[in-house]
Amino acid sequence: MSNDFRFYNSLTRKVDEFVPNEEGKVSMYTCGPTVYHYAHIGNIRTYIMQDVLVKALEYAGYNVKRVMNITDVGHLSSDADTGEDKMLAGAKREHKSVMEIARFYTDAFFKDFDAVGNKKPDVIEPATNCIPEFIHMVEVLLEKGYAYQAGGNIYFDTSKLDDYYVFSSAIEKEALQIGVRDDVEEDSNKKNKTDFVLWFTKSKFEDQALKWESPWGVGYPGWHIECSCISMKHLGERLDIHCGGVDNIFPHHTNEIAQSESYLGHKWCNYWFHSNHLNDRAGKMSKSKGAVLTVSVLKEKGYDPLVYRFFCLQSHYRKPLEFSFDVLDSNVGTYNKLVKRVSELKADGAVDENVKKEFEDKFREAISDDLNTSMAITILYDALKADTNDATKLALVESFDKVLSLDLIGHAKSLLEGGADIDPELLEYINEQIQKRAEAKKAKDFATADAIRNELLERGVEIKDTREGVKWQLV
Ligand SMILES: [Zn+2]
Numbered sequence: 172m173s174n175d176f177r178f179y180n181s182l183t184r185k186v187d188e189f190v191p192n193e194e195g196k197v198s199m200y201t202c203g204p205t206v207y208h209y210a211h212i213g214n215i216r217t218y219i220m221q222d223v224l225v226k227a228l229e230y231a232g233y234n235v236k237r238v239m240n241i242t243d244v245g246h247l248s249s250d251a252d253t254g255e256d257k258m259l260a261g262a263k264r265e266h267k268s269v270m271e272i273a274r275f276y277t278d279a280f281f282k283d284f285d286a287v288g289n290k291k292p293d294v295i296e297p298a299t300n301c302i303p304e305f306i307h308m309v310e311v312l313l314e315k316g317y318a319y320q321a322g323g324n325i326y327f328d329t330s331k332l333d334d335y336y337v338f339s340s341a342i343e344k345e346a347l348q349i350g351v352r353d354d355v356e357e358d359s360n361k362k363n364k365t366d367f368v369l370w371f372t373k374s375k376f377e378d379q380a381l382k383w384e385s386p387w388g389v390g391y392p393g394w395h396i397e398c399s400c401i402s403m404k405h406l407g408e409r410l411d412i413h414c415g416g417v418d419n420i421f422p423h424h425t426n427e428i429a430q431s432e433s434y435l436g437h438k439w440c441n442y443w444f445h446s447n448h449l450n451d452r453a454g455k456m457s458k459s460k461g462a463v464l465t466v467s468v469l470k471e472k473g474y475d476p477l478v479y480r481f482f483c484l485q486s487h488y489r490k491p492l493e494f495s496f497d498v499l500d501s502n503v504g505t506y507n508k509l510v511k512r513v514s515e516l517k518a519d520g521a522v523d524e525n526v527k528k529e530f531e532d533k534f535r536e537a538i539s540d541d542l543n544t545s546m547a548i549t550i551l552y553d554a555l556k557a558d559t560n561d562a563t564k565l566a567l568v569e570s571f572d573k574v575l576s577l578d579l580i581g582h583a584k585s586l587l588e589g590g591a592d593i594d595p596e597l598l599e600y601i602n603e604q605i606q607k608r609a610e611a612k613k614a615k616d617f618a619t620a621d622a623i624r625n626e627l628l629e630r631g632v633e634i635k636d637t638r639e640g641v642k643w644q645l646v
Contacts, residue, residue, distance in 0.1 A: 213449030323373030
């Protein structure tokens with residue numbers, strides 16, 4: 172096992188060497204989606220980089236157990252407990268029940284999550300499964316004097332902590348204390364501006380759909396308590412790595428630490444991994460700006476979701492990344508060339524184990540160094556150019572793809588075979604349709620051409636226009 176795995180820890184504000192609580196094992200928690208709407212490609216970037224972290228740790232020899240929650244209750248439109256309930260807003264928008272909305276957007280999320288080559292977490296837990304655990308934690312916090320009841324709700328009392336702003340430098344803390352949330356609607360029940368709700372019984376959401384009995388009356392949990400409880404339920408009292416987007420640092424992760432460590436009476440999580448935003452030309456990508464750009468939308472437009480992953484991997488997770496279709500288009504070309512290059516490798520001869528090890532070491536070093544994914548891709552290109560036989564190169568592509576998950580060998584195979592083991596009737600149909608589409612395009616009848624493309628996609632056949640002509644693959 173490699174003992175030089177390191178990455179940026181938001182808690183210490185530097186790149187730390189990773190030392191797990193238990194040798195060889197990693198417990199990891201990921202804040203999951205709030206399933207009131209689609210996850211946009213910026214959200215998916217965060218999950219891609221977390222997937223790389225899991226696979227890089229596994230490549231370095233660790234055994235990773237990862238848990239993710241699904242927020243299906245309690246998340247208000249402002250992370251600081253004000254605004255509308257997101258699930259309720261989603262249900263109203265679409266004239267469906269909250270549970271229907273949750274089911275629909277959970278499925279949509281995992282469709283996109285899987286399409287970009289992510290491995291599913293070992294445990295996926297909806298918040299509504301864990302109400303007794305939330306109530307228990309709130310009871311203990313009340314007993315220990317870290318929480319109080321006001322106006323029917325239970326709040327966490329942040330003034331009980333010596334250091335609430337754990338992620339901030341001394342200067343940032345000062346600025347936060349002066350300026351904290353002056354801009355948001357004030358909840359007069361709160362003793363301190365930074366206090367947050369653990370359990371709601373009284374709120375302006377009279378028509379809140381999901382409510383449960385509790386010692387404090389019928390109500391529902393606050394958002395932050397979910398992650399602390401679900402993490403402890405499956406990963407115990409000492410967590411190695413907690414992941415999220417930079418947006419989660421304050422207040423969500425700050426509040427998670429406040430309540431978890433007050434509840435436990437000791438340190439909870441050692442490493443905090445945060446990835447940065449995806450921007451488009453207008454700024455940070457968000458759901459509030461009209462149509463949501465999702466991985467499924469990219470797919471409908473004819474892009475392979477793994478090309479989006481390839482695009483993400485070429486930039487460092489801690490830097491904001493700018494998305495545009497121009498850049499994605501150029502990635503299509505680069506990715507296809509890479510697949511073509513792999514398809515030309517002939518698996519003859521024996522793998523040169525020395526060369527293989529030399530490159531694997533370099534690759535491991537790159538991804539173990541704060542997830543240097545662009546360097547890892549450079550090493551892949553170096554391996555393809557190396558003075559060694561094709562069998563060794565193929566073995567390296569296969570090895571690196573355990574982390575990169577670009578399905579290079581799979582795509583290379585389908586490029587070569589052109590669907591050799593496919594049902595002959597379907598093959599005939601596909602060829603016919605491609606022919607018809609070419610004729611429609613020639614006649615500038617783009618509506619028909621698009622309709623044919625979509626119909627094929629519905630039957631699981633994705634077609635692409637490339638410089639070498641129309642290519643297709645089963646999806
Ligand atoms: Zn969370």
